[in-house]
Amino acid sequence: MRRGLWITLAASLAFAAIILARLPAAWVVPGAGKSPAGCASANGTLWSGTCLGLTLEHQGFGDISWELRPARLLAGRLAAHVILTGPQVRGGADAEAGFHQHLILRDLSADLPLDPTYMRGLPAGVRGQARLRLSLAEFENNALTRLQGRIEVHDLENRDGRATRLGSYALDFPAVAGEPTGKLKDLDGPLSVDGTLRLTRQGGFDVQGTVAPRPGAPAELTDNLRFLGSPAPSGRRQFSLSGTF
Secondary structure (H helix, E strand, O other): OOHHHHHHHHHHHHHHHHHHOOOHHHHHHEEEEOOEEEOOOOOOOEEEEEEEEEEEEOEEEEEEEEEEHHHHHHHEEEEEEEEOOOOOEEEEEEEEOOOEEEEEEEEEEEEEEEOOOOOOOOOOOEEEEEEEEEEEEEEEEEEEEEEEEEEEEEEEEEOOOOOOOEEEHHHHOOOOOOOEEEEEEEEEEEEEEEEEEOOOOOOOOEEEEEEEEEOOOOHHHHHHHHOOOOOOHHHOOEEEEEEEE
């Protein structure tokens, strides 16, 4: 009797798995306008599918496809390889979500514009292009706890009033314990910058470093640096900036 019960249970679980594996994505994925996130249409299945015309809070991002990894469900985690293809935002990652708002992104690659449309809290006049190449990004309870890899910002501009070119910059985050802390440096442009960026578990940031104008830097930019105080004998001025996201 006990053996028959286990056989029946195993058969029921297998049948449920087959149904879930073939469940059309359109039955599960919400349509555009019906929730904060939705799709104009969905193809494929729950395990392997595509969302065409992804919208997040009424903003279009393009198409997203996914390939779930069912084996991770046995560990109580939802894992998938995700690819986003859009006219402005492109990227992909191996994503894994668990309890307590625990999210891990591995091999994250993304290219997106610095634009308040896509990045809330960004000053309205700031524009540029961001490039992310991260081997690891981990979040717990909505706080970024680990970050490894490189973030670059190219062609940064301040468009408040007359457009001012600010250059290109890079942040390198090594694989170390503690709060994520990246090395900040310029790649090109009118400013020579060297410093660090620390991200706190409370959703804040702290930037410390030194800056100096390069020959030919716009006069407006050079004048603004004077607010940082007198330069050191090397010609560099210290700066600091902190805040919350």
